[in-house]
Amino acid sequence: MKELLHLPLDGSAHGLAIDNMLAAIHWLMLILFLGWGAFFIYTLIRFRKKKNPVANYAGVKSHLSSYLEIAVAVFEAVLLIGFAVPLWAKRVNEFPAEKDATIVRVVAEQYSWNIHYPGADGIFGRTSISLITDDNPLGLDRTDPNAKDDIATVNQMHVPVNKPVIVRLSSKDVIHSFGVPTMRVKQDAIPGQVIPLWFTPTLTTDQLVAEMAEQFQLKPEGTSPKLFEYIALKDFIAKDSTVVLKKGDVFSQDVVKSLLDAGVTQVLAAPNVTTEIACAQLCGLGHYRMRGYLSVDTKEAYDAWMADQVSQLPQDPVAAVK
Numbered sequence: 001m002k003e004l005l006h007l008p009l010d011g012s013a014h015g016l017a018i019d020n021m022l023a024a025i026h027w028l029m030l031i032l033f034l035g036w037g038a039f040f041i042y043t044l045i046r047f048r049k050k051k052n053p054v055a056n057y058a059g060v061k062s063h064l065s066s067y068l069e070i071a072v073a074v075f076e077a078v079l080l081i082g083f084a085v086p087l088w089a090k091r092v093n094e095f096p097a098e099k100d101a102t103i104v105r106v107v108a109e110q111y112s113w114n115i116h117y118p119g120a121d122g123i124f125g126r127t128s129i130s131l132i133t134d135d136n137p138l139g140l141d142r143t144d145p146n147a148k149d150d151i152a153t154v155n156q157m158h159v160p161v162n163k164p165v166i167v168r169l170s171s172k173d174v175i176h177s178f179g180v181p182t183m184r185v186k187q188d189a190i191p192g193q194v195i196p197l198w199f200t201p202t203l204t205t206d207q208l209v210a211e212m213a214e215q216f217q218l219k220p221e222g223t224s225p226k227l228f229e230y231i232a233l234k235d236f237i238a239k240d241s242t243v244v245l246k247k248g249d250v251f252s253q254d255v256v257k258s259l260l261d262a263g264v265t266q267v268l269a270a271p272n273v274t275t276e277i278a279c280a281q282l283c284g285l286g287h288y289r290m291r292g293y294l295s296v297d298t299k300e301a302y303d304a305w306m307a308d309q310v311s312q313l314p315q316d317p318v319a320a321v322k
């Protein structure tokens, strides 16, 4: 059933439980659909006008249909009370300990994701609406001692693998929705509220990309159009050492032609949406371009990224505000 549903790759610890739930619901719906459909066709034939010119005033005497209804209701109750509610309760009540988790503030706005890390001290600095500018979309007060080491990025969220992530989600303007299908999380961002969500990534973005990679044959008469929605997984360098395509770039007809000229007939490519943060609420005209990028890194790569961010922190926090 899971293959039939074409679920995205699962890179989170709780993803399997959600996928199993989805499969169970779809099995029930399939059985109900076939059962009720067959029953409907049976009644059309069995009670056709030609065979039943006069209505039967006694009606059905058997209780079979009642028992079936009860069985379906019991099954649905088991799915709901036995599986769905506990699964949901675990997502909203059983948060991991904050000391063992990567804690990130995410503030949605039309049309981007502002990402806020507390920095080395683990405390989020003060933010204020009055400080919000184009350069400071979070309204972070760099004069606050707790804010000095805070990291702020736009649309770029990095987390280490195999460690719980707690996202404190809010919105500056309208309702958005933080959705990362490969991490099996989706949560509305509501203005005026901070809603926490959590997940534990078990695969890095690179591992997910490798899982989704496909081999493409390059042909002069026409390469599969699917390739042009995919990104390269390595650099392609021509004999005269010009770079034809860099890792992470998208393929185009011209690139394919250059690759063929260079004697390349096969390429490995992968979709570019592996761990995209998609806004899952139609939040305005620019909704389509509200795309963030979650990168699940190895511990070393995450630490390196964080160190790079720290090195870019303003040296004089007071000047940075002015």
Ligand SMILES: [Cu+2]
Pocket (backbone or CB within 6 Å): 108, 109, 110, 111, 175, 176, 177, 279, 280, 281, 282, 283, 287, 290
């Ligand atoms: Cu949005």
